[in-house]
Amino acid sequence: MNLKFHLIIAFFISFISIIGFGLVSLFITDQKIVHFDRTVIDHIQGMESTNLTLFMKFFTFIGSGQFTVILGLFILFFLYKVLRHRSELILFTAAVLGSAVLNGILKHFFHRMRPDFHRLIEIGGYSFPSGHAMNAFTVYSILSFLLWRHITSKWGRGVLIFGSIVMILAIGISRIYLGVHYPSDIIGGYFASGFWITTAILSFQIYKEKQYNKKHKRSKDVA
Incomplete structure (x- = not known):
């Protein structure tokens, strides 16, 4: 797929993410989402049980900053030593750190x-937007993007995408179940991260395209 196609897809996703986040934040500010939040919370917490609580605490730990650091170090090692893709280290690091910074800025802006x-x-x-939701969306989206090109089978790619979606949703739902986030916090976090991830990946693709063109031009000049 060429850069123009990537630009169109990125613009579309960014547009949807910005509109989505804007609507959620507007509904929160105007107190128009209270009934939705309470209804979803009552439904999810209505399933409370000892085993489910342990299950949800496990997923909330996976979405925590501490675990993200450990997972991030492992991924960086894998990218550097196994795949030898050093430029992708920058993408992953910038995406994860940028997501954390953006979350902190938004939290202090909305004061929910x-x-x-x-x-x-x-x-x-x-509370708004959820840091766990943004962490999960960022890490597993970037991970899927980086590993996609190294998996050739449709079955393998399907497992990759399905696993990432499950992790993102499970971590978000765990925060609602444990009573520390409103559903709108989770949704807002997904939208905010969607915009950030799209920007990071698009910037990376433009950088790679320029590097390829420079290399191709040098090869022609030598020839």
């Missing part, structure tokens, strides 16, 4: 307090 209906764990900080 966390729900206090029925918490199964205690945590501080602001």
Whole structure:
């Protein structure tokens, strides 16, 4: 696929993400999403059980900053030592760190307090958008992008995408179940991360295209 096609896809995803995030933030500001949030929370927390709580705590740990650092180091090692794709180290690092910075900025801008209906764990900080949701979306989206080209079979690619979607959704739902986020926090986090990831990947693709053109031009000049 050429760069022009990537630009069109990136613009479309960015546009949808910005509109989606804008609508969610507007509904939160105007208190028009309270009924939706409470309905979803009641439904998810209504399934509470000892085993499900342990399951959700496991997924919320996977989406935590501590685990993301460990996973990130492993991925960086894999990219550098196994795949030998050093330029992709920059993409992954910039995407993950940028997502964390963007989340902090947005949280302090909106100042939304966390729900206090029925918490199964205690945590501080602001609620919107969810840092776990943004972490999950960023890490597993970038991971899928980087590994896609190295998996040739449709079955393998299907497993990659399915696994990433499951992880992203499970981590987001775990935050609602544990009572530390509204559903709109999770949705807003996905939209914010979607915009950021699209920007990061597009910038990477433009950089790779320029590098390829320079290399191709040098080869012609030598010939």
